[in-house]
Amino acid sequence: xxxxxxxxxxxxxxxxxxxxxxxxxxxxxxxxxxxxxxxxxxxxxxxxxxxxxxxxxxxxxxxxxxxxxxxxxxxxxxxxxxxxxxxxxxxxxxxxxxxxxxxxxxxxxxxxxxxxxxxxxxxxxxxxxxxxxxxxxxxxxxxxxxxxxxxxxxxxxxxxxxxxxxxxxxxxxxxxxxxxxxxxxxxxxxxxxxxxxxxxxxxxxxxxxxxxxxxxxxxxxxxxxxxxxxxxxxxxxxxxxxxxxxxxxxxxxxxxxxxxxxxxxxxxxxxxxxxxxxxxxxxxxxxxxxxxxxxxxxxxxxxxxxxxxxxxxxxxxxxxxxxxxxxxxxxxxxxxxxxxxxxxxxxxxxxxxxxxxxxxxxxxxxxxxxxxxxxxxxxxxxxxxxxxxxxxxxxxxxxxxxxxxxxxxxxxxxxxxxx
Amino acid sequence: xxxxxxxxxxxxxxxxxxxxxxxxxxxxxxxxxxxxxxxxxxxxxxxxxxxxxxxxxxxxxxxxxxxxxxxxxxxxxxxxxxxxxxxxxxxxxxxxxxxxxxxxxxxxxxxx
Numbered sequence: 001x002x003x004x005x006x007x008x009x010x011x012x013x014x015x016x017x018x019x020x021x022x023x024x025x026x027x028x029x030x031x032x033x034x035x036x037x038x039x040x041x042x043x044x045x046x047x048x049x050x051x052x053x054x055x056x057x058x059x060x061x062x063x064x065x066x067x068x069x070x071x072x073x074x075x076x077x078x079x080x081x082x083x084x085x086x087x088x089x090x091x092x093x094x095x096x097x098x099x100x101x102x103x104x105x106x107x108x109x110x111x112x113x114x115x116x117x118x119x120x121x122x123x124x125x126x127x128x129x130x131x132x133x134x135x136x137x138x139x140x141x142x143x144x145x146x147x148x149x150x151x152x153x154x155x156x157x158x159x160x161x162x163x164x165x166x167x168x169x170x171x172x173x174x175x176x177x178x179x180x181x182x183x184x185x186x187x188x189x190x191x192x193x194x195x196x197x198x199x200x201x202x203x204x205x206x207x208x209x210x211x212x213x214x215x216x217x218x219x220x221x222x223x224x225x226x227x228x229x230x231x232x233x234x235x236x237x238x239x240x241x242x243x244x245x246x247x248x249x250x251x252x253x254x255x256x257x258x259x260x261x262x263x264x265x266x267x268x269x270x271x272x273x274x275x276x277x278x279x280x281x282x283x284x285x286x287x288x289x290x291x292x293x294x295x296x297x298x299x300x301x302x303x304x305x306x307x308x309x310x311x312x313x314x315x316x317x318x319x320x321x322x323x324x325x326x327x328x329x330x331x332x333x334x335x336x337x338x339x340x341x342x343x344x345x346x347x348x349x350x351x352x353x354x355x356x357x358x359x360x361x362x363x364x365x366x367x368x369x370x371x372x373x374x375x376x377x378x379x380x381x382x383x384x385x386x387x388x389x390x391x392x393x394x395x396x397x398x399x400x401x402x403x404x405x406x407x408x409x410x411x412x413x414x415x416x417x418x419x
Numbered sequence: 420x421x422x423x424x425x426x427x428x429x430x431x432x433x434x435x436x437x438x439x440x441x442x443x444x445x446x447x448x449x450x451x452x453x454x455x456x457x458x459x460x461x462x463x464x465x466x467x468x469x470x471x472x473x474x475x476x477x478x479x480x481x482x483x484x485x486x487x488x489x490x491x492x493x494x495x496x497x498x499x500x501x502x503x504x505x506x507x508x509x510x511x512x513x514x515x516x517x518x519x520x521x522x523x524x525x526x527x528x529x530x531x
Contacts, residue, residue: 028455047464049463067463300462300463301461301468304461308529337467378469378489379495379496382496
């Protein structure tokens with residue numbers, strides 16, 4: 001392997017949650033060589049979660065959703081290059097090639113390019129007024145179309161689509177959500193939890209169509225006018241939001257010859273198939289000891305946790321213990337926090353009344369708690385993170401009693417009847 | 420309009436104190452984090468993770484609006500929760516108080 005270019009440091013590609021956290025964690029950990037963050041965008045690094053909520057609603061501004069200020073980063077010698085993109089990585093000479101022709105030597109690269117919204121593969125999907133949502137620019141485009149009475153059709157009943165549906169309904173838009181599965185957020189939520197969200201969105205006036213797929217988009221002189229379903233029905237639309245999942249922005253990794261499969265493949269320490277190149281966040285398929293599987297997690301928590309792992313790896317220190325991943329979504333008055341993932345669960349329990357807007361669904365595998373969906377019950381979410389982290393066994397019958405603490409349902413492992 | 424407020428940040432174990440300037444428009448969490456003190460603040464300021472839990476002195480506690488129900492419930496799930504002193508620092512907008520704000524970190528620190 002070629003030695004690093006003299007004085008070369010870390011080049012981080014992508015200035016989102018993961019990229020910025022990696023830069024800061026390296027510097028705070030005492031890394032004294034150059035740190036460069038390359039980002040395609042023209043905005044100073046910012047938070048993504050508000051884009052479908054407070055920022056979209058206009059209750060928070062660009063200035064309020066910043067990740068770290070320019071002043072903070074530059075004072076710590078973190079060189080953030082906005083409006084810049086990477087053409088390729090020359091692994092033999094350990095240099096990153098920028099699109100503008102500059103080259104930066106490195107001892108480590110951290111890929112943090114994230115994921116981008118998947119596009120609809122149907123006729124008409126490139127018409128004007130058909131939008132995705134992942135960046136400030138896309139949020140601005142969507143925001144400019146939000147007005148009372150206008151017709152918004154959302155393709156996809158996942159987190160992003162439904163957060164936008166809540167924001168749009170609350171300002172009096174005419175909202176329709178089209179979901180191909182027979183329930184909302186099917187990939188991550190239990191059916192009983194999905195039902196609570198379905199009821200709330202309908203109460204707020206949104207039309208939710210389940211088990212319906214989109215055949216094509218209608219347009220008039222290049223501007224979208226409607227969404228045609230496979231049933232033949234056409235929903236008139238002034239604007240269409242596509243929220244049908246994301247795909248990892250792995251092109252650079254592919255060009256660099258790194259191993260990829262529905263994302264960049266990394267080990268527990270976030271190393272790619274080239275040990276001097278790390279990858280983190282929504283971009284990666286990483287081995288998670290808790291789930292005993294390779295998974296791609298799309299959440300702030302995972303991006304930040306992996307950034308901190310990479311920083312310790314580069315600094316030659318012990319990495320923090322793997323965290324229980326967690327997620328959240330806010331739609332209307334429903335604040336849902338999920339600890340863990342339900343992958344591989346073999347039993348489920350419900351705490352509280354599932355017809356209400358305050359209950360919890362737990363998932364266990366061979367008696368051990370692996371996931372908890374807490375609707376407007378943040379205390380149980382906090383408890384569940386700790387219980388999952390230590391592999392606690394839960395007696396479901398005790399857990400389902402409404403007036404007991406979740407922690408009171410913990411039992412010693414040997415008392416569980418596992419067969 | 421005053422745009423700066425002094426804050427004394429006490430470490431979780433109580434052994435060290437740092438004096439920092441809290442400036443508009445930072446939340447208290449951002450002021451602590453951006454002075455490179457060991458606060459994890461994982462979710463970035465949405466009252467979603469309770470990794471910016473602090474204990475405030477009594478006078479400072481009274482200087483802020485009461486916590487929302489959600490924040491109280493998050494705090495109740497914290498090991499070091501004490502009613503009347505515990506807050507999530509991300510939920511404290513820039514505020515000028517009569518004296519110095521004293522805040523002791525209560526969440527497990529991030530260790531770089």
